[in-house]
Amino acid sequence: MNALPELRMPGPRPFPPRVSAFTRPFWDALEAGTMRSTRCDACGLLGFPPRNLCRACWSRSVSWTELAPAGVLYSFTRVHVAPAAFRADAPYAIGLVDLDDGVRLMCRMVGAVEAADIGGRIGLLVLRYEDGALFGARMTHSPQAT
Numbered sequence: 001m002n003a004l005p006e007l008r009m010p011g012p013r014p015f016p017p018r019v020s021a022f023t024r025p026f027w028d029a030l031e032a033g034t035m036r037s038t039r040c041d042a043c044g045l046l047g048f049p050p051r052n053l054c055r056a057c058w059s060r061s062v063s064w065t066e067l068a069p070a071g072v073l074y075s076f077t078r079v080h081v082a083p084a085a086f087r088a089d090a091p092y093a094i095g096l097v098d099l100d101d102g103v104r105l106m107c108r109m110v111g112a113v114e115a116a117d118i119g120g121r122i123g124l125l126v127l128r129y130e131d132g133a134l135f136g137a138r139m140t141h142s143p144q145a146t
Ligand SMILES: [Zn+2]
Pocket: 040, 041, 042, 043, 044, 045, 054, 055, 056, 057, 058, 059
């Protein structure tokens, strides 16, 4: 298990997650510094967010597995008009990232990101708030540098 880099964030999480008995292993792993999701035991599909039912073959047999810590920025959007909980953070970027294990997910982009970064390398981050962890990503290499 490789712990992801951490970033200390000010205050509590703006919109704390609802944690269920099923998603608790995800949040516990994130607290411990890793991102996990579920892989289908029948067909092998790995997806995000974690699901207790495979979206490809409908198997209910899934196992928790660690996600790749890095990938590529597929696209992003910059949020200027934010929901009330995130208004203090605006403007901020939400990235659509393709992890090296094939999983595509959306997350907060920390630090500078611009159109020229699309196709560049990203790394996942644990965002450590006073009341718990969230996840995000940051650019690690621009496309020109790879
Ligand atoms: Zn399956």
